[in-house]
Amino acid sequence: MTQAGFAFDDQTHVLTQLELFNWGGFQGRHQAIIDGAGTAVIGPTGSGKTTLVDALMTLLCANPRYNLASTGGHESDRDLVSYVRGISGPGDGGAAQSHIARQGKTITAISATLASQEHTVRLGALFWFDDSSSAATDMKRLWLFAVSPEQTIEHWLMLHHEGGMRALRQQEKQSTGIWVYPSKKAFLARLRDYFDVGENAFTLLNRAAGLKQLNSIDDIFRELVLDDHSAFDRAAEVANSFDDLTEIHQELETARRQQRSLQPIATAWQRYQTLQQELSEKQEISRLMPVWFAEQAYRLWRAEADRLSDAHGHAEQTQQQLQIELTQHRKRVDDLRQAYLQIGGASIDDLNDRIGDWQKNCGSRQLAADQYQRLVRNLDLSEDLRAEVLDANKREARTRLDILEQEIKAAENNAYRQGADEQAIKTELEQLKTEEAEVIKRPGSNLPAQFQTFRTALAEQLNLPEAAIPFVAELVQIKADQQSWRGAIERALGSHRLRVLVPPASAKE
Template sequence: MNQIARLAGKESFILTRIELFNWGGFHGLHQAAIHQEGTAVIGPTGSGKTTLVDALMTLLCANPRYNLASTGGHESDRDLISYVRGVSGPGDGGEGQSHIARPGKTVTGIAATLEREGQQVRLGALLWFDSTSSSAADLKKLWMFSDNPTQTLDHWLNIWHDGGARSLKQMEKETTGIWIWLNNKKQYLARLRDFFEVGENAFTLLNRAAGLKQLNSIDEIFRELVLDDHSAFDRATEVANSFDGLTEIHQELETARKQQQSLQPVALSWDKYQKQEQQLADRKALESLLPIWFAQQASQLWREKVSHIEVELGESQTREEQIQSQLELQKKVVTDCLQRYLQVGGANIDELNERIKDWQKTLGSRETLAHQYQQLTRNLGLPPDLSQPQLEANQHEAEARCEQFADDIKLKQEEVYQKGVLSHRMTEELRERETERAEIARRPDSNLPAHYQAFRSELAEALNVDESELPFVAELIQVKPEEAQWRGAIERAVGSNRLRILVAPESAQEALRWVNQRNNRLHVRLLEVKLPHSPARFFDDGFTRKLLWKDHPWREAVKALLVENDRHCVDSPEQLRDTPHAMTVQGLMSGKQRFYDKHDQKRLDEDWLTGFDNRDRLNFLAKEIAALQEQVKTANAAFEFAKGEVGVLQNQAISFQKIQQIDYDSIDVPGAKSQLDALRERLENLIRPDSDASVAKANLMRLKRLNLNSISSSEPPIKSLMGWIQNSPQPGQQNVRPSKLRKKVCRMKSESCARHIFLWWLWFNCLTFAIWNVNMSGEFNKKLRVLKVNCID
């Protein structure tokens, strides 16, 4: 609170408001109120905090260093041009510019308001370019200081727009409490220092302090910005150097203390290291003896197990030979029974079963196709009966309908094409209008169509002049607001002269040569400027009296042009009849006696081109775009509807074509049912229980079941052997079940095969144990190495 009271004292000016217009990323007028107790400027990166501070520094410093708060207070990566143009990098037009917000003619305004006990002062600046240049030499600067409360940034901008810097200088002469300097910042800053009673480095120090994020050299700041007397600098340097020796001594003491603390854990870990070393030697000795002992024990156990398995293998082989003999005998009996079954009619039964299955599939297929055919005929309004005569009648009707549909589809497709062309043309016209609106918005000082302005830009480039030196007549005149009801009639009266470009005499020959040698794709109208010797004299009641004339060097030439087409403004057709060269507010015009015209090819409120800005053109384009959007929507809907109609007709034509392609045999369900019933009746006669074929089939099935039972009785010995293999314990508490070994045992035919398999089994178990032992030894060695590292550290 004491600091606030001190800052708000009788001798201190407090910043209360900052105003910006087209400054950096701030487009248009922005105002920031500053509270007397302090205001925090916060926001994400790129939100404009530093941009706001740099505006204030521009008003206070001779050579402000911009963007210091963002770069840490060491360097300036922006300049005044970049803030006026609204670019992200420097405003020199180089490759560093990623985006230019205001590339053409533009003006920037900044102002700061300071107050002290009711007294108010305002600092301001207007910066502008009259062309597309980004050179510092082309930047115009106007510096202002005012203690008159009525003088505001908004007021200065309005005066500048009306008459430029000349009007502002005139205001300075006519108004008290304001001082203006054109392109002379030195005198402006001298006025500020005298008024605020500060030294030359005060505002520069403020600029540096506003951008500080870290202090790399406070000596540099005080030497450059605070201290004026340099006589004590050498003595201060000697005193500062005397502290360097103390710093080195303190660092050596700290290093010794850290070394003592780091050696203390070594003594504590040495005993633990020796114990771990002894345990490691014991484990290595055990590691060398353990595989030999395990191999001896495993060899003895496996020899005993192999002997037991060899006995069981011999018994299993004997049993297998007996079962094989029985199997061969039973196969012979089964063959005899099969021959008997076939002789008494078994072959016919199998054949009938196969034919019945085939006809069942055929019946299912025909029922599916018949259902689809009947559904199709109902949808098309045809009789759905499943008979060959009705199918032929439907196919004849389908052929006639297909011919009719072909003609209808052709007509509809032509209609779809026409509507598609209409929709495309309207869409293209809408896109052109939207493109023109974007181009017009980029040129706020003209109300002309975009393609005329583009032609003017090409001509200016060819003549190497600024576009402002090639104005259209329409850009230099504007109907007075109080005469707005005459706007449409005046536009018609001026006529094509609105699109006439004024060319300086020294550029006329080159302009004619350039226009003559190219296809310009529009009606080009040029006027070589020749200023009249005397002012133009308009009719007292002529439409030229209702115009405002833009402040331009060639304004008198435009007046001389329009005075030739001036018309009397009358209130009624009766007055028009008696007045040559007159016109009414509705657009009716008279020429010489007995000649009258009214150009109603367009509405009176359309195609307005005059004016000092682009508002009328933008409003006209907005209305046209809205109307075209509705037309495009309607045309697209009609196009989609026509496409849908074509799709419906094509689907119906395809359905009739399917009717033509149907074969009666594919939907003959009654015929398939009768054939299936006949086959089933023949099968029933053959498979009656008292028939010879049924008795022979029963004997055949009984013998097959007997053979299967005999083969199954030989499996228990082999299953016992496989159970032992699957349940064998393995090293490391793991149950290994090798599927390859199980298959080999089931197929083995001799004693040598059995020995081979079980020797492989023994080797597998020994290898598994060795791998387990190596893994355990590796883990122990790893722990010991970690302990050694800890002791060394």
């Protein structure tokens, strides 16, 4: 029977596909295609049949009862955390439940696709832990409702990998046909509104999925549909509460005050959640940045290595080509040299060597000629470079040299005589200066200085003052107005004037 054989209208949606990623014992991504004509899920115990159904119940029910089909409709210790962590075992709390497939940081995604003749809707949920915790309060959740075919489980996982919850939440602003809900209550409200069903519809489906016997349907239908007295009980409670409106008002006021006092906590909690989300995103970025930089560095270095390899290969080819050309040129040079020698190249080489020597000598001789011309110019001789002029200049230079040597010798003799005369004059001048000093020292005496010096030495030897041993000339007394005759009088005394008179007591010594 095909899907068209069922009595479905244009608005009826049929489950067409289930997708799982890291859900329960299903590691990685798995896909189950549901045939509209009917699909049976079969397999041995523990193969994951109930796990597949529980994934759908997680998307449809507010509080799904897990593993009902395996436990015969009884309560199970399976919960959402056990499916996210991948805890294996029968789900009855026994010792066999011991293996945790996904420890540490992990993410789980489930998706269900429902299609009608005109529309397709995809329901999805993502659950993840950022650490090794297995507490339900540490598990982050996000619910997705999409009508766009571009919104797939692979796309959601990629967005979460790149930007975490923030990237998924941005989908509503950046794309159309996608709604993201951090709250399951709002998500289920959107489902019930879209499919136009009541609150018990999905719960009934959850209970029916765990039936082992068909006669149990009556009990479930009666419990969830026919015997729903919750509305009547609530009406009775409201009627009874009219008698206590004052107390209700007080409770409302108390609740308002409590709400106002708790509002900062709620605001702080929202702020905390936002900061926690930002921290998670930054931690994820911090974790991924080294990998990204490593990939970029590897790509750049790989490109650079390829470029250098190509350049090296090109250089080797160029080197080989140049080596071939060098060999050819060397052979060409050898051939030309042989041909050159065969046509008399050796004689030409000798001539070239001699020409080179002559050119060197020519340069040195030209320099000598320039120096010679400057010299004869200073001597007022002819600058002609002819041999006869050169000989005449040599004879003239020799004659001048002889005359100059004679003049130099005469000048040297004259300088020697003048030096001797100068030395004699200097000696006489020194004597005169000495006598002048003695005269200045003894202005009243005309005695020569050497005799004065002799008397000084004699006085020191005899330990007498100079006045105690006078010269004879000093004993001559002349009138003051006749002092100009002292020199003549002393000369008249002759050599007696130079006699020194020594006291008798000192004369014995």
